[in-house]
Amino acid sequence: MLLDKKKVSKITKIGAVVLSFAFIVSFIPYVWSNINTPSTANQPGQDQAQAVKTINSLVQNATKNPKSAEAWEKLGNAYSDYGKTYSDPSDPTAFQKAIDSYKKALEIDPKNMNARVDMAIQYFRLGQIETATAEAQKAIQINPSFAPAYYNLAVFLMSQGKIDDAIAAYENYIKADPKGEMVDEAKKQIETLKASENATSTPNKTSSGK
Numbered sequence: 001m002l003l004d005k006k007k008v009s010k011i012t013k014i015g016a017v018v019l020s021f022a023f024i025v026s027f028i029p030y031v032w033s034n035i036n037t038p039s040t041a042n043q044p045g046q047d048q049a050q051a052v053k054t055i056n057s058l059v060q061n062a063t064k065n066p067k068s069a070e071a072w073e074k075l076g077n078a079y080s081d082y083g084k085t086y087s088d089p090s091d092p093t094a095f096q097k098a099i100d101s102y103k104k105a106l107e108i109d110p111k112n113m114n115a116r117v118d119m120a121i122q123y124f125r126l127g128q129i130e131t132a133t134a135e136a137q138k139a140i141q142i143n144p145s146f147a148p149a150y151y152n153l154a155v156f157l158m159s160q161g162k163i164d165d166a167i168a169a170y171e172n173y174i175k176a177d178p179k180g181e182m183v184d185e186a187k188k189q190i191e192t193l194k195a196s197e198n199a200t201s202t203p204n205k206t207s208s209g210k
Contacts, residue, residue, distance in 0.1 A: 001155075001182070001185065002121055002124070002151070002152050002155055003117075003147075003148040003151040003152055003181075003182055004118065004121060048085075048086050051078070051081065051082050051085070051086065052082075054078055055075070055078045055079065055082060058071070058074055058075040058078050059075060061074075061075075062074075062075045062101070062104070066104075067108060068108070069104075069105040069106075069108040069109035069112055069115070070105075072101050072102070072104035072105035072108070072115075073101070073102065073105040073112065073114065073115045073118075075101040076097075076098045076099075076100075076101030076102040076105065076115065076118060076119070076122075077098075077118065079094045079095070079097040079098035079101060080094070080095065080098040080118060080121070080122060082094045083095045083097075083098065083122075083125070084125075092125075092126050095122045095125050095126050096122075096126070098118070098119075098122045099119055099122045099123065099126075102115045102116070102118055102119035102122070103119065106119070110142070111142055111143070113139055113142070113143050113146045113148075113149065116135055116138065116139045116142075116149075117135075117136065117139055117146070117148050117149050117152060119135055120132045120133075120135035120136045120139070120149075120152060120156070121152060123135060124152075124155070124156060124159075129156055129159055129160060130160075132152075132156050133153065133156040133157065133160070136149050136150075136152050136153035136156060137153060140153065144176075145176055146176070147173050147176035147177035147180055148173075150169050150170070150172040150173035150176055151169070151170070151173040151180075151182055151186060153169045154166045154167075154169035154170040154173060154186070154189070157169055158189070158193065163193050163196070163197050164197075166189075166193060167190050167193050167194065170186040170187075170189055170190050170193075171186075171190065173186050174186055174187070
């Protein structure tokens with residue numbers, strides 16, 4: 001589970017994330033009609049139609065206000081929501097559009113931690129884990145007190161089998177936000193990772209030469 005910063009500026013919200021397959025996609029202009037149709041199991045219903053309507057409205061707003069980091073960030077959030085809720089796992093288009101939107105926001109405001117962390121999450125969903133890790137680390141360099149960056153970094157590192165680094169990142173999250181919503185989960189993950197590490201470690205054996 002990741003700390004998802006979408007839809008908020010200062011309040012942390014949590015969103016469950018399913019890691020998508022990795023796909024290489026080219027940039028697609030911000031025209032919602034270009035997004036591939038989801039699988040038949042997710043054909044547009046009332047909620048999905050409303051989500052598309054919201055995206056269209058946000059596209060228009062970002063186009064009219066191209067210098068507004070907030071406008072691009074909101075558009076990125078909407079694409080992220082759509083991709084997580086409605087897209088076929090084999091279609092990364094919505095997540096890629098979210099990334100493109102967050103990039104626009106960051107071009108205007110490089111210190112927008114919400115946009116950068118959310119962008120890292122989209123990369124993770126696309127299977128681009130090293131890029132996700134790099135973005136989370138960059139967020140920490142810019143703002144060392146931004147707790148969600150540590151938590152997400154821990155998830156990214158853990159997925160790469162970098163256990164010690166993941167533990168350190170979880171611990172840094174707890175230090176940065178002792179009362180955070182994911183503190184208990186972070187502590188559980190630390191215990192699990194340490195137990196796993198201890199279980200797989202074996203004492204060094206040396207030969208006496210006899």
